[in-house]
Structure formats: C-alpha cells, structure tokens
Amino acid sequence: GQQVMQIPQYQHVQEGEDFTTYCNSSTTLSNIQWYKQRPGGHPVFLIQLVKSGEVKKQKRLTFQFGEAKKNSSLHITATQTTDVGTYFCAGTNDYKLSFGAGTTVTVRA
C-alpha cells in the first residue's frame, strides 16, 4: 500500500531561522496536501499541490511538489513562535489520504 515518509521527525529551530521538512511517497501521487496540527489541536488543512513540479507560497511558507509526484517539501523562512506544531503531508490517490508521521517543530525564542 501507499506509504508516506517524512523527515525529520523533529525540528528545533531558532526564531528567525529557516528550515525545510521533506515528504516522500513509495508510489506516485495524484496530489499531495499539507496539514498543520497545533499542540492539543487537530489537523488543519494548509495547501494542496496537484501538478508535477508545482510550487505554492503562503506568506513565509513555500510548498513544492516533485517532478515525479513522489515527493514534496515545505520550507519556512524566518520562523516565528506561531509556527510551532506538527506538519503533516498526506498523499492522495482517489479519495483516501495517507498521512506521514509528521515533523514536529519547536521554536527557541
């Protein structure tokens, strides 16, 4: 079955620094989504990427879908304390989303 792997599992970032988290699938994906889960909260949709090589930006967040549609990345610039949480990628084929284990981000002020 489809497996989605995320690295790193934990990311400890100094406030103001940049970082990138990566997502890799064992199979080609129809599209990929990113969700954010704040501590004690539930996953909240951030973005969906559909096209090969697609790049989308949301303020300080840049999302990229690989050319082969098997990997994706999330890059955050100038990290803020509001970026704390766990970022999940989820690969979709048809209707079902398969989530990675997430990258948990902590920020040092």
Place this chain on the structure above:
Amino acid sequence: DTGVSQDPRHKITKRGQNVTFRCDPISEHNRLYWYRQTLGQGPEFLTYFQNEAQLEKSRLLSDRFSAERPKGSFSTLEIQRTEQGDSAMYLCASSLPGGPGANVLTFGAGSRLTVL
C-alpha cells in the same frame, strides 16, 4: 455551520466495555472519514463514507470496530470489547463531494479514548 463536531471529546472506559463516538460533518459535505491518531503519529485511515454508503474500511480495523452513517448525515463509530491498544484520538473529517476541494479534509476536534 460550526464545522465538524465530535462527541464526546473525552472518554475513559474499562477494558471490555463498548464505546460509541458521534460525528456531525459540515452539512454540505457528503464525504465522511474516520481516522485514528496515536501519540507521535499521523492520522491513520479507518473508514470512509460517501453519503450513507461505507465505501472502504481499513484492513487494520478489527471486527470490533463498526461505523455507520444511516441517513448520510451524522456518523457513529462503535468499538466493542475495548482493549488498551484502542486508546487513541479518534478523528472525524468531512469533505466536499467534488471539485478541487473533494479531497480536502476538515477535521473535528477529535474524541480521545482512554482504555484502562
């Protein structure tokens, strides 16, 4: 519309007891999903409904788990003869029936189950 509602938010039960969770999706969403999440893991797919039809059930789900969506609106997830390994957050999500948002999930706050 207040989003996806789940009840109860927390449930503590003894091993062997039955529990039932309820999910009320966003009204115009005809797709409804149940996921399970344990500490340090991403949500794990359990089952999926389109309207009242249960179209897929995870092979990881034992026969002790059953879900229904009798009128295509709210859904229930029942766990019979609970085991300690069932302790987790049970997340319900819904999505639109078609278009770009068809696979975009809106999650509820979850029902946290603790089996003693």
